[in-house]
Amino acid sequence: MTEQTMLAPDNRTLYGEILRPPAGYVLDQALATTYTLDFETALVVPATMAFHAAENRQDTLDSPLALLEGLERLSSRIAIFCEAGRIKAMPKQGNRLTALLENTVTEVLAPRGGAFHPKLWVLRFAPIDTGPTFMRLALLSRNLTADQSWDLSLVLDGEETAKRNKANKPIMDLVAALPSLATGRGASAANRAIAQSLTQSLNKTSWQHPEQILDICFAVNGITDEAWAPKMGRSVGIISPFVTDEALQELTSEALEDQCYLWGRQDELSALTPETLAKFGHVLVLDDMAETEDGEETTPDSNTAHSRNSVPARGLHAKAFFTEHCYDRRWHTEVTIGSGNATRAALLPSKGDGTGAANVEVFATLTGLRRHIGRVQDQFSPERLGRYLQDFTPYTSETTGTDATIERKLDRLRKMLAQAGLTLRCSEMPGDRIALLLSSQTPLHVPETIGLSVWPLVIGADHSRTIDALDQTDLPLCELALVDVTRWIGVRLEDKASGILQEFTLGTDLRDLPENRTAQILKSVIQNKSAFLNYIRLLLGDVSDAGKALMAAGSGGAGEGAFNTAQDRPLLEDLVRALSGDKQQLHEIERLMARLVDPDTGESDVIPAEFQMLWASFRQVMESETT
Known part of the structure; x- marks a missing residue:
């Protein structure tokens, strides 16, 4: 027997290793396809890419500042396509930060009536200084979930060249087709652009073959x-x-x-x-x-x-x-x-x-x-x-055969909901409250044998409403705080006779959303002055050091822990260093402060007055350099 085989059980790769850039590179764009998706894993992905120290999924979930900065930094560069109606259920309260995935996640349906089932990542990394564009292709057997089953992965690294690679055509065709498979509100402009750009890169990417492999062929x-x-x-x-x-x-x-x-x-x-x-x-x-x-x-x-x-x-x-x-x-x-x-x-x-x-x-x-x-x-x-x-x-x-028949019946209604063109409309109420109104572009009637209940994802199934039919008429769903509004709804289907359940999350077309929703989400994470200073250090500091600090902070990531107070490290040093560079970090701070300051009073409960005075000087220098 040969000493080598293709599958060596001891040769294991952590999911996070697949997503992290090589030394000297940063993530430019990434695209993933998956059958099922859970939001907790999707939230961790940008933080894993941004902070090289984020080894443990739960540690990252326990650090809201890490999740927030990962999303703020990278979510616009990541496109995720998943089967419509296969986002995992969140019967309890969901994470408010799922709102920041609204343009990242696109729900799709297989054009021939089956399942949208591919699992792959296409990643492009740009050199920090000089060098070729680095590409990575990962073909997986697992979904973008926390599943712990035995899985296989093929990870290929390569570079963009001047020569076309015809062997990549099946992957190119798949990536190019993804936006056209979208259901509901369709793919965001950012996701369409990512798919188009990565298709062009794949056209000229040459892959490094694993040891002893003579040829690699793709099929879709x-x-x-x-x-x-x-x-x-x-x-x-x-x-x-x-x-x-x-x-x-x-x-x-x-x-x-x-x-x-x-x-x-x-x-x-x-x-x-x-x-x-x-x-x-x-x-x-x-x-x-x-x-x-x-x-x-x-x-x-x-x-x-x-x-x-x-x-x-x-x-x-x-x-x-x-x-x-x-x-x-x-x-x-x-x-x-x-x-x-x-x-x-x-x-x-x-x-x-x-x-x-x-x-x-x-x-x-x-x-x-x-x-x-x-x-x-x-x-x-x-x-x-x-x-x-x-x-x-x-x-x-x-x-039993009866159970399987019921499951198929529920699956048919699940797909009908995914194809119905669901819309959530926001109506502003007193006290920063929002009334959500649900409708569908395609009329939908729920069979009498099935119970359908839906709820806004963030506030949980305790606020669900039973629905018998949907059409283009607005149906009041519930009232909730603006900070809890997302385009995601939880759905429960139940066969009334057997009690068999299906629970999942669906995206809707969210309309008339007040512009300050994202600012409200930021304030819910950056709740005090200590958390604000932690986040500023995160924006200014070394990615690896910031990641380690956030992971050490654990569940105290909202403000307490590794960074603690302004006495730990002078902010002035970091600000001056950023001023002498490309100033990207300073522009991010300016954007953050604009969202945390009350537009009417110019004040903020979470920004220390001393920092506002310091920042005024830096703002003046930045403005003078642009005039």
Whole structure:
């Protein structure tokens, strides 16, 4: 057996490492696609990119100043596209800072009726001084959530060159198509610009190949009439949490039973026919791993009962396809990784009934010499992945066909809501209160067997309203403080007979929003003079040092902790240093102060009077240099 295999369980990459710029570079633009999304993870992403010390997700969430500055600094450079209606539910109160993601997150739908399922990052980094433009492409099997399942990632680094790279065309086509897939209010102008710009960069990017890899090919399903699937030989290895008989039969049509390996979820494997299982000499599951559920593959491939929620996933979320081929009288091993499961919806041609290769998926196939990267059987050997696996034992699912039918019924209403063109209109009330009015561009009638309730995301489900129908008539939703207004609403669907629930978050088109909403959010985070001075230091200081300080402050990030008072470090030094530079930091401070000062009185409860006097001198110098 070769000493090397493609999948080494001990070779692990932290998600944050994928997002951080290389030494000497800063993030220019980033684009992500995901099936499901949770806002807490989305909030942490800009802080992770901005502060290299932010290793722990919860530490970052406990530091509101870090979240705020990450969003302020980078959210306009990040575009996230996710499946409409698949943002995780927040039945309790949501984070007010989700308002700052309103233009970052775009909800989309697959054009062929399946699931929008690709997981990738395209990142462009600009040199701080001189140097080439640095690009990074990450193809993942996980969503932009806190899920802890077993996942796979392919991370490619490269540079923009003067020569076009035709091999990147499938990725380019996907990125270019994203804004056109948007539902509801559509993609923001910033997201459209990011998609267009990164498509142009991909056109001229050359990737560094991993060690021993001779060739990399990309493929995308779901945005054209063609369906792509890996070409499998006599030796086959498949890692897929979700599986269907038809897809597996197709993938193993030329395979030898004793050279076929299948690693899947126990409940999904139990739903396969004996004829399909007999195609594989080795059927495997994880050995006593932690159970998680990420809510994938909700588009049913048939009327079988195993479409969703049968049992929690047994720790598996990775997808990979292995095979061997002989080219030029030399044996090669091919490994395909990406977002697609071994299902009809992900891989096979459509039958014209809304199933089939209707999912939007992304894949990368890596090819290397078999003697260098191992045979299919080597990947699953006891010295490699096999030490974490055990033989499959059939599992009798407790999920009934009735439950699966109900889930599909709720899914149909979920998609109808996503396509209805929901609008939230703000009506100003006394006392800085806002009345929210909900309507839809497309009339929607809720079936009598289903309960629908919605609520403004930030204030939680305790303020939900039951809805029987929506149309273009404004429906009063609730009154709330301006600081709690976002375009996001929480949604709960319930089958009244069985009690089966679906909860999720939807975006709306938010209209007539008062201009000072963002200023109110800033004031809710920068609540006192100590917090203000901390934030000024964050704007002026070294990114790495600032990140470490904020993480050390922990839950005291709103004002107490690592920075403490103005005596820790003279602000004047930092201000003078910024004045001698490009003054970008000073312009950010001016913008911050404008939002924290009362426009009528010119005063602020959180800006120390001494700092206002000091800042007046710097403002005068800045103004004199621009005249």
